[in-house]
Amino acid sequence: MINSYETVFIITPVLSEDQVKEAVKKFRTVLTDGGAEIVNEEDWGLKKLAYPIKHKTTGFYSLIEFKCDSQLIKKLEIEYKRDEKIIRFLTFHLDKFAVAYAERRRNKKNQKVETKEEK
């Protein structure tokens, strides 16, 4: 059953920039190998955590919105648990209102980007 999902994960801030990119790419490949179709990907960069996780107060947030079969999610979560660079993750099943919301959010972001370019 193909559903749309959204996963957010936090990477430890100790890593260098390219190690973070590599970690994100690693999960992208896990998804694309499993036959997922990645709809959107966002990288919020270094953000302050509301409370320390594993004694760290900041973390690299990144979001991947994708459509895939439901069996792949278990594999993805095992991958998350196995990788010690990830300190927190959450995968979320998007219902139709959530998909519409994500769509609107993406358009709003694109408009913002466009207005910046016009100036």
Add this chain to the structure above:
Amino acid sequence: MADKDIRYLTPVAVDTAKSKYCRFKKHNIRYVDYKDPEFLKQFLNEQGKILPRRLTGTSLKYQRKVAKAVKRARHLAFLPYVTDLMK
């Protein structure tokens, strides 16, 4: 007699019952996003606890969605579990 002499400088504020409404029904919001802490903060008190329905006036269906979204936001450290003077 004494009553007549009592004159209030400001009119006595009879708390007019401001009818509460569910903002989700009114503005036709159908999905509560857990990634947007600013919006969720309106449903938390200073200690970061979820406000009850009788104060926020939201309907049961959306109160559950808000509660779930707040718990997800806390899991991802967008919102603290407990704090003081968060706002």
